Amino acid sequence: MAEKIRTRYAPSPTGKMHVGNLRTALYAYLIAKHQGGDFLLRIEDTDQERYVEGALELIYKTMREAGLAHDEGPDRDGGCGPYIQSERMKTGMYLEYAKELVEKGEAYYCFCTKERLQQLRDEAEQKGEDAAKYDKHCLTLSREEVEEKLAAGVPYVIRQNNPSEGETAFDDVIYGRIAAPNAELDDMILIKSDGYPTYNFANVIDDHLMGITHVVRGNEYLSSAPKYNRLYEAFDWEIPVYVHCPVITDENHKKLSKRRGDASFEDLMELGFLPEAVVNYVALLGWSPAEDREIYSLRELTEAFDYRRINKSPAVFDIVKLRWMNGEYIKAMDPERYYEYALPEIRRVITKDLDLRKIADLVQSRIEVFPDIPEKIDFFEELPEYDTAMYTHKKMKTNSENSLEALQELLPRLEALDDFSIPEIERVAKEYVAEKGCKNGQALWPLRTAVSGRQMTPGGAYEIMEILGREESLVRIKKGIEMLSKVQSDEG
Numbered sequence: 001m002a003e004k005i006r007t008r009y010a011p012s013p014t015g016k017m018h019v020g021n022l023r024t025a026l027y028a029y030l031i032a033k034h035q036g037g038d039f040l041l042r043i044e045d046t047d048q049e050r051y052v053e054g055a056l057e058l059i060y061k062t063m064r065e066a067g068l069a070h071d072e073g074p075d076r077d078g079g080c081g082p083y084i085q086s087e088r089m090k091t092g093m094y095l096e097y098a099k100e101l102v103e104k105g106e107a108y109y110c111f112c113t114k115e116r117l118q119q120l121r122d123e124a125e126q127k128g129e130d131a132a133k134y135d136k137h138c139l140t141l142s143r144e145e146v147e148e149k150l151a152a153g154v155p156y157v158i159r160q161n162n163p164s165e166g167e168t169a170f171d172d173v174i175y176g177r178i179a180a181p182n183a184e185l186d187d188m189i190l191i192k193s194d195g196y197p198t199y200n201f202a203n204v205i206d207d208h209l210m211g212i213t214h215v216v217r218g219n220e221y222l223s224s225a226p227k228y229n230r231l232y233e234a235f236d237w238e239i240p241v242y243v244h245c246p247v248i249t250d251e252n253h254k255k256l257s258k259r260r261g262d263a264s265f266e267d268l269m270e271l272g273f274l275p276e277a278v279v280n281y282v283a284l285l286g287w288s289p290a291e292d293r294e295i296y297s298l299r300e301l302t303e304a305f306d307y308r309r310i311n312k313s314p315a316v317f318d319i320v321k322l323r324w325m326n327g328e329y330i331k332a333m334d335p336e337r338y339y340e341y342a343l344p345e346i347r348r349v350i351t352k353d354l355d356l357r358k359i360a361d362l363v364q365s366r367i368e369v370f371p372d373i374p375e376k377i378d379f380f381e382e383l384p385e386y387d388t389a390m391y392t393h394k395k396m397k398t399n400s401e402n403s404l405e406a407l408q409e410l411l412p413r414l415e416a417l418d419d420f421s422i423p424e425i426e427r428v429a430k431e432y433v434a435e436k437g438c439k440n441g442q443a444l445w446p447l448r449t450a451v452s453g454r455q456m457t458p459g460g461a462y463e464i465m466e467i468l469g470r471e472e473s474l475v476r477i478k479k480g481i482e483m484l485s486k487v488q489s490d491e492g
Contacts, residue, residue, distance in 0.1 A: 005037030007214045008207070009063075009070075010044045012199075013055035016264035017062045019317060020218060020248050020256055023282045027245060028216040029068045030283070030305035040210060041073030043084045044203070046196045062265050065275045067298045072210075080210040085202050094197035097205050097235075098158045098190045106234040107190055109146050110138040110159045134159065134187045158191040160201075160227060168226035172242045174310050175219070180226040188227055200224060204231045212240055214307075219244040243307050246286045247314045256317055263317070272345075272369035274333075277326040285315035295328055327368035338364055345373040350381050358467050362458040379452045380467060383476050386453035388487050391480075396441030403446035404484035406432075410443065411477055420470040422462045429461070450480030 009025040011017065017025075032039040041063065045051060056074075063070065072078030082088050101107035116137075124132035139161065141149075149156070162185040169179040190201040197205070207215060222244050232239045248256045256263070268278050276298065283301050284294065287310050296304065330338065342360040350356060363376050378384075391403035398406075413428045429443050436442075448461040451473050457464060465473040 003213060005032050005035050005213050006040065006211050007032040007037065007216060008040040008042050008210065008212050009068075009216075010042040010203070010206070011059055012044050012047055012050065013052060013059060014047070014050045015052045015055055016058060016266040018256065018264050019268075019282060019285075022062070022066065022265050022278075023245065023248065023285055024216055024218065025063065025068055026066070026279060026282055027243065027287070027305075027307065027310070028214075030302055031214050031216065031243065031307050033302045034305045037213075038071040038078070039068070040078070040080070040212070041070035041083065042206060042210070043074060044199060045084060045086045046089070046199060046202055058266065065269070066265065066279050067275070085197070085206070088202075088206070089196060094202055094205060095191055095195065098197070098201070101160070101190070101231075101234055102158065104234060105161060106230075107158050107160050108139050109141070109150070109156050110134075110187075110189075111141075111149050111154050111156050112137060131186075136161075136187060139187075155193045157189045157193050159187040159189055160231065162187055162227065162230060168230060170225050170229050170239070170242065172222070172225070172244050173307060174244055174246075174312055175222065178222065178225070180223070182226075185227055185230075188224075200227065201231070204228050207240060208232070208235070208237045214241045214243060216243045216245065216307075219246055243310065246311055248285055248317050249314050250317055251319075253314070253316070263319075268322075272371040273322065273326050274329050274341075277329040278322070280329075281322045281325050285317065286311050294325065323368040330367060330370075331365050333364070335361075341370050342373060345370050346377065349374045349378040352381060354380055354467055354469075358463075362463060362467075366458045376458050379454055379457070380464075383451075383479065384453040386449075388483050390449050390453075390455055391446055391484065393441070393445050396445040397439060398442055398445045400484050400487045402442060403449070404481065404488060406443050406446045407450060407477055407481050407484065409436075410447065411474070411481065414470075414477070415474060417470065420466065420473070422466045425462045425465050446480070447477070451476045 007028040009028050011021060011025070029039045031037070041059075043056060043059070060075070070076060072080060072083065074081075074083045077083075088094070098107055102109065112134075117132075117134075120135060121132040138159075163182045166182050167179045168182055168185065169177060171177050188200055189198050191197055206212075225242060225244075229239055250256060265275075265278060269275065279298060280294075280296050280301070283296065283305075287305070287307075289296070289304050290306070290309070291304070333341075339357060339360050342363070343356065346356050346359055350359065359377055359380060363373055366376065367373055388400055392399045410428070410432055413432065414425070417424050417428065429440075429447070433440055433443050444461050448457060448464065449455075451461060451464050451468060453476075468476070
């Protein structure tokens with residue numbers, strides 16, 4: 001029987017969940033669920049300087065809204081807790097594991113001062129090197145010297161002892177076999193001077209203890225993988241399957257960045273996107289389904305997801321494409337849920353006693369995000385100022401003269417209606433068109449222009465007039481007649 005797949009999402013509580021982080025969480029979830037495995041949530045809060053109050057609650061909220069339910073986590077113990085690194089640290093486990101590496105010669109105490117480390121950085125800069133590599137200065141200290149400094153309370157870190165010769169190779173599902181010369185591997189810090197483990201070290205320890213089989217992360221961690229692998233090998237632990245995802249860029253091919261203020265899941269929700277549309281879109285940022293389709297529910301993604309189809313090349317976050325996809329989701333929404341989302345946006349501009357549900361129905365297939373609604377419907381509240389040139393439409397064969405004639409002749413017929421419903425308004429318009437022997441557009445274009453003052457409207461003249469009601473529709477038609485009469489008078 002194959003080993004049960006276990007994946008994790010391990011965010012730091014440093015603010016809103018960035019699109020790249022959401023994709024990592026989503027892919028980890030899909031890999032596990034595709035094969036009936038477990039998906040864990042672990043909170044990595046060892047970077048105390050970047051900790052943001054309330055960020056943990058925001059992580060829970062985002063995961064919940066995205067539909068990514070975890071099997072184990074801080075609020076759901078599966079026997080591998082605690083699931084928060086600061087709580088795990090209180091047990092002293094990270095320091096104990098680091099000390100074990102020291103005993104094996106795979107790590108060592110480093111007592112170098114900030115000044116000495118800065119000197120190394122300055123020297124590296126003078127040589128034109130990108131980064132300063134630690135020179136193993138403290139590796140040469142004798143056991144007695146180390147004990148003496150520890151007893152004296154000299155501040156220290158514990159560093160990994162990487163070889164200077166040979167290479168370390170590993171396999172990545174996406175990028176294949178990757179080999180890194182050991183000479184390029186820095187002796188990274190495992191335990192910081194404040195006693196906290198580094199992200200890199202805690203990651204390895206926690207992944208092993210929690211039985212993580214597949215590690216999903218961004219390809220910026222490819223260069224760190226050899227150092228992780230050396231830790232696994234030092235402990236004689238099994239190395240997990242690595243799935244490094246391609247970078248996500250903006251339209252200008254610059255990497256999306258939380259620190260630069262690029263879109264987070266929370267931001268997209270505030271902009272009127274649906275969570276299921278965002279999840280669908282993010283799934284396609286780097287992954288190609290076998291089928292030629294783009295709209296997937298989370299359940300369908302779970303069934304279809306094969307992580308071997310993740311691409312190497314960067315994925316572009318295209319807000320225009322996301323808007324289109326969101327529009328498709330809005331069109332397919334259940335009427336009640338749609339109305340619940342649409343109503344606050346409608347009420348931003350409509351205060352009159354109108355049928356708001358009918359207004360909502362008009363725009364459901366015509367918007368991409370909910371904040372699109374106000375500008376499409378505000379003419380219901382008040383007729384905007386408009387130019388009579390709008391009555392002239394080449395395709396409809398209308399001009400100011402025949403538009404005036406149509407409005408003047410339709411007005412008394414509409415005034416005579418007791419039932420101002422779509423079927424009755426339509427009947428009047430069609431009878432008029434038949435009598436005149438003209439095209440539908442020669443009656444409907446002037447009517448729609450008069451009652452909306454807009455070139456583009458959600459719905460046609462019949463729908464708009466029914467919603468406005470008899471009195472308001474007639475007032476607006478009379479206003480159109482007045483404006484066109486003035487044009488004729490000025491031209492005459």
